[in-house]
Amino acid sequence: MKSSVVSPRELGLRERNKFQKRQRIRAAARELFSKRGYDAATLRQIAHRAHVGLGTLFNYAQDKRDLVFLIFNEELSAVTDAALKMPEPRQPLLDQLLAISKCHYDYFAKDPMRMVDAALRGLSGPVTVSGQAYNSVMPPMSQLTDDEVANILTYVMGSWANGGGKITKAEVAERRKAKPVATAGH
Numbered sequence: 001m002k003s004s005v006v007s008p009r010e011l012g013l014r015e016r017n018k019f020q021k022r023q024r025i026r027a028a029a030r031e032l033f034s035k036r037g038y039d040a041a042t043l044r045q046i047a048h049r050a051h052v053g054l055g056t057l058f059n060y061a062q063d064k065r066d067l068v069f070l071i072f073n074e075e076l077s078a079v080t081d082a083a084l085k086m087p088e089p090r091q092p093l094l095d096q097l098l099a100i101s102k103c104h105y106d107y108f109a110k111d112p113m114r115m116v117d118a119a120l121r122g123l124s125g126p127v128t129v130s131g132q133a134y135n136s137v138m139p140p141m142s143q144l145t146d147d148e149v150a151n152i153l154t155y156v157m158g159s160w161a162n163g164g165g166k167i168t169k170a171e172v173a174e175r176r177k178a179k180p181v182a183t184a185g186h
Helices: 013-036 043-050 054-060 064-084 093-110 113-121 146-158 169-177
Strands: 123-129 132-138
Touching: 013 043, 013 054, 013 064, 043 054, 064 093, 113 146, 113 169, 146 169
Parallel strands: none
Antiparallel strands: 123 132
16 A cells, blocks of 8 residues: 655655645644643744744644644654555455554554544544545544543444553543643654
């Protein structure tokens, strides 16, 4: 299966500059959210750290929530690229799907609260799978109770050859009250 990563060297000068700005903005947001916290970090500080103007930052993200998605989507894209390399072409389809799913599960299992955040806040943005670009939205499941979210995610963690684990109602309640946070780089 083909990787969706395009090398910056394959891009034209303008696209390469945009790519580099996006990378600097992501890195600055990740660093400042990690050091100062989501609430304390300002868009102006992030733009300054990324060596771009505030107006340029707004070309890439409208607010801090968008920056969290830029960070998360970057990590998820890398996981998807790795996952698509996992299955052996001669394996049965179910085994190939399990190999791809396992890679994603492993990503979320490192920090199960990522699954909680995705369930409560949803996901959005561009994703490329098998060379096909999608730009869709996974709506938040905020209508579910904390107990329902905990039970669903615990089930997922213990199914399809996943390693197991448990999400509690209290953990979901705590994440529901919290502001979105960026994850540190992996």
